[in-house]
Amino acid sequence: MDIIVCVKQVPDTTEVKIDPATNTLIRQGVPSIVNPFDKNALEAALQLREKHGGKVTVISMGPPQAKDALKECVAMGADEALLISDRAFGGADTLATSYTLAAAIRKVAKFDIILCGKQAIDGDTAQVGPEIAEHLGISQLTYVAKIGVNGEVVTVEREHEDGYEVIETKLPVLLTVVKSINEPRFPTxxxxxKANRKEIPVWTAADLVVQEQRLGLKGSPTQVRKIFTPKQRTQGVIIQRDTARESVAELMQKLTDAKIV
Structure with missing residues (x-):
C-alpha cells in the first residue's frame, strides 16, 4: 500500500504575531512546529503500513525551513519526504495550495491513500485536503476517527458531535483525520x-505540470481585507455577598449599568 501524507509547518500557536501593514502572519524568528493534526495523519499512515505493508511518503509545501518538519516526520517513521518550494507559490490561499500539492501528487503518481489532518491550526479552514481530492478526481472522506482497509475497500468512522457515521468507499481515496484517531508516536x-542523513528533494514550479496563473497569489481568489489580534479580555468580577439575594441584586445592578439588561 502506497500512502501519501500532506503536512504543513505552522507557527507555534503561543507565538503567533501579525504584521499590521501586510495583514499576514510574521514567521521570521517565530518557532515552528508540525501541524498537530498532520501528526495524527502520519501516525494513521504508519499504522496502515505496519498492518498492510507498503511505503509512506510525506509531502509539504512551504519555504526551505519546512525541511525541518519533514525530517521530524522521517524520524517518526516516514519512508520518503518531499518539499514543494518556490517563490511562485508564495501568497497561496487554499485553492492555489491544493492545486500545487495535487500537481506534486500526480508527479509522484503511485498512491492508494492520501492522508491529511482535518485542518491546519494557523488557518483553521479544513479546505486543503478536500480540494486536493477534487483536483485529483478521487473520493474523499473527512473527520475520520477510524480507518479499516480490506482489499480495495476502505471503511471509516466519521466523527460527528453526536456520534459516528460509518462510510465505505474504494481506493484511491483522500482522508482527513481528527485528533481522536490516535496518539502520534515520538521520533526514535x-x-x-536516519532523518539527519536524509536528503530532502525540493521540487519547484518548473518541476511540475502546472499553469502559472493558478499558482501563489495569482491563483488565489481569496482576498484578506483585514486581520488583527483581538483585544485581551479583562478578568471578570466575582460577586460574593452574605446572601444569594444580595449577590443577585448586585449582579443585576452591574448588568443594568453595563446596559446588558
Whole structure:
C-alpha cells in the first residue's frame, strides 16, 4: 500500500504575531512546529503500513525551513519526504495550495491513500485536503476517527458531535483525520539519525505540470481585507455577598449599568 501524507509547518500557536501593514502572519524568528493534526495523519499512515505493508511518503509545501518538519516526520517513521518550494507559490490561499500539492501528487503518481489532518491550526479552514481530492478526481472522506482497509475497500468512522457515521468507499481515496484517531508516536533515536542523513528533494514550479496563473497569489481568489489580534479580555468580577439575594441584586445592578439588561 502506497500512502501519501500532506503536512504543513505552522507557527507555534503561543507565538503567533501579525504584521499590521501586510495583514499576514510574521514567521521570521517565530518557532515552528508540525501541524498537530498532520501528526495524527502520519501516525494513521504508519499504522496502515505496519498492518498492510507498503511505503509512506510525506509531502509539504512551504519555504526551505519546512525541511525541518519533514525530517521530524522521517524520524517518526516516514519512508520518503518531499518539499514543494518556490517563490511562485508564495501568497497561496487554499485553492492555489491544493492545486500545487495535487500537481506534486500526480508527479509522484503511485498512491492508494492520501492522508491529511482535518485542518491546519494557523488557518483553521479544513479546505486543503478536500480540494486536493477534487483536483485529483478521487473520493474523499473527512473527520475520520477510524480507518479499516480490506482489499480495495476502505471503511471509516466519521466523527460527528453526536456520534459516528460509518462510510465505505474504494481506493484511491483522500482522508482527513481528527485528533481522536490516535496518539502520534515520538521520533526514535534511530529514526532521528536516519532523518539527519536524509536528503530532502525540493521540487519547484518548473518541476511540475502546472499553469502559472493558478499558482501563489495569482491563483488565489481569496482576498484578506483585514486581520488583527483581538483585544485581551479583562478578568471578570466575582460577586460574593452574605446572601444569594444580595449577590443577585448586585449582579443585576452591574448588568443594568453595563446596559446588558
Amino acid at each position: 533515536v534511530r529514526g532521528t539519525m
